[in-house]
Amino acid sequence: MASIQISNLNKIYPGPKPVRALDHVDLVVEEGEFLALLGPSGCGKSTLLNILAGFETSTEGVVLFERQTIDKAGPDRGVVFQEAALFPWLTVFDNITFGPRVQGIKRAVYEQAAREMLDLVGLSDFAQSYPSQLSGGMRQRVGIARVLVMKPRALLMDEPFGALDAQTRLTMQELLLDVWQRLKITVVFVTHDIDEAILLADRVCVMSARPARIAQQIAIQLPRPRSIDDLTSPGFIRHKAEIMQVMRAAHSQKHIAAA
Amino acid sequence: MALTRRLRPDGATSSALPGVDSVTRLFSSNRANKIVAAAILPVVVLVVWQLAGPHGSLFGGVLPTPDRVAKAWYTWVFGTNSLGFNPYSGGWLDSVIFSTTRVLQGFAVAVVLGIPTGIMIGWSRLASETIDPLIQLLRPIPITAWLPFSIAVFGISSFGAIFLIALGVFYPVVINTTQGARHVERDLVRAAEMMGAGRFDILWRVVVPASLPAIFTGLRIGLGIGWTAVIVAEMIAVKSGLGYALWDAYYVGRMDVVIADMATIGLMGLLSDQIILVCERYALSWRRVNANR
Structure with missing residues (x-):
């Protein structure tokens, strides 16, 4: 089954000199x-x-995710950013549980999953550290873990x-x-x-x-x-x-x- | 020769060469030395000032020497109220409390109005287009220019002073908060959206904390203006507090009290700034846990 379907996607950034960024893109991701x-x-x-x-938003075209x-x-759709984009004022643990918390999920439910994700990316010892204390690679691990903890159906x-x-x-x-x-x-x-x-x-x-x-x-x-x-x-x-x-x-x- | 480097507690590296290190330490490495270093110039100024006036005053009797200021200050602080012969015997604490209370009240009003307004202007285009122009229009009017207005509206009362202080503090708080909210990293907002945060969550959990450093800058500048405003207001629009005492003492030729009053204002300003700094250090502790790798 197709996860993502893109047909005839165009993107033009308006302005005095409009910039065409995407030109008739067709793509299916299974x-x-x-x-x-x-x-x-x-x-x-x-x-x-x-x-x-x-x-x-697109200028023209159809973009479907799971129809x-x-x-x-x-x-x-969990997004992992180039510069991790962690919240510098939150600890690693609070960064990872940000998604579940804003979605109103109870701590008892997400805490276990968050610990597992920390373990998966090898940062169990850094749960209470702040992003400024981490190296670039470690920050990106947090960026991946905070997305996976939400059990996304696609990773961007x-x-x-x-x-x-x-x-x-x-x-x-x-x-x-x-x-x-x-x-x-x-x-x-x-x-x-x-x-x-x-x-x-x-x-x-x-x-x-x-x-x-x-x-x-x-x-x-x-x-x-x-x-x-x-x-x-x-x-x-x-x-x-x-x-x-x-x-x-x-x-x-x-x-x-x-x- | 291999130059070994080691980490100082503040995270900076310093040379392990003994001579260089001890010189560095004399000026910066411990707290007591820092205080000594900071005290040198003030002490020099006081000594020169004292020696310049062998008869207890300078400039033909206008400016009293520090010992006389200290004496007057002591009497003002600890003296008993002597049936009106000397209005500056005792009563210092009352003046300090009057002024401080007004500053706190005006500051509180400005913070309660200014931070949410700044966040809205920085975050919402609608607020930016409707509220910001009004603020930019009113801001160039100095708070001193508001004095007659304030007296006309509030009379000779504390409210006039509080109004002026609130107005003076409001501008830097709003402007800095706006800057903070306007420059929140785009990817942080996107990350929050991606994780399912609604508009309120984004404001409260992303925009506000991301703006905090700028907000604290606004608070510090604002508090300085707050002390300026309270003195101006008390000189003219209220009959109590350090500003009133300052003008009144000048009027009756008590320059020793005038200078003691000025020193008091300076110390209060310094103290309140330090209190904000402590709050800032606590609220922004995430910024100071510096990279130890």
């Missing part, structure tokens, strides 16, 4: 699928994610590891693979990192530069469960070569169009 949106920075892939999250039109943000991730150092990024990718393997929920993952897209996703959508269009979709054939060891496997290298070619083509096409 339930439980891990989809990566790969494209250069500022190409509009974050705009697409923000529309799915309900943070922004319902998306009109606002909600806990069924906007370059969540983009600001981390290479070492931490690998650890976080492995953590995400592990989490996804257990929960098998729909994930839409925005990134500009080819390796990251191939390693994590079932399918990679290569986006062209502004206005964003889906240039090509590539199914990733690597077996699951995956680990960072896959980064050097022959299958991985083949996919990488293919995607780089597609990206180059998408780029040069744009140049021809512009000329």
